[in-house]
Amino acid sequence: MILSDVDILERLNDGTLVVEPLDDVDLQVQPASVDVRLGRTFLEFQRANIPCIHPNRETEVDDYVTETTVEEGGEFILHPGDFVLGTTHERVEVPPDLVAQVEGRSSLGRLAVVVHATAGFIDPGFRGHVTLELSNLGTAPVALSPGMRVSQLVFTELSTPAARPYGSERGSKYQDQAGPQASRIRGDREFGGDQ
Secondary structure: OEOOHHHHHHHHHHOOOEEEOOOOHHHHEOOOOEEEEEOOEEEEEOOOOOOOOOOOOHHHHHHHEEEEEOOOOOOEEEOOOOEEEEEEEEEEEOOOOEEEEEEEOHHHHOOOEEOOOOOOEEOOOOEEEEEEEEEEOOOOOEEEOOOOEEEEEEEEEOOOOOOOOOOHHHOOOOOOEOOOOOOOHHHOHHHOOOO
């Protein structure tokens, strides 16, 4: 069951769901979602002279990514064909009985900006800022302003709370992340990690 605005507000008020700071509840809480705003930090993928990225080599991923912080009142220009990692301004805490989906706002979609490539699912138990996978599929650059409503979170109730929610007990790689995080796939079991 997808939570309605009534359910979302009830959960926010009793603290079983956290989306903070939620500066304008009337604007941000939609009929069946919560609009979240764009943060100020971006991870840009550099067009390095390498044949490919090896997911199991941490130094290559780190060398390929540059962090950019937009000054107060500034803009981040997302050029056609670009892919960058952004972050939500809000920090979220999803309880064990809910999952969340990251969805783009239709107003940005109509400008050919997408907010996630594949990672639109937020597990029960997740805490932290949500990393956004921003792409410009259009033919013109688009100016993104930190603080603008960039995506929405849709919350769905599970049939039963997760017995093993996302978190430190599971060794979850992105728990309590602040700002956009580059891939930590190197920690996966198939690459010699423990996850």
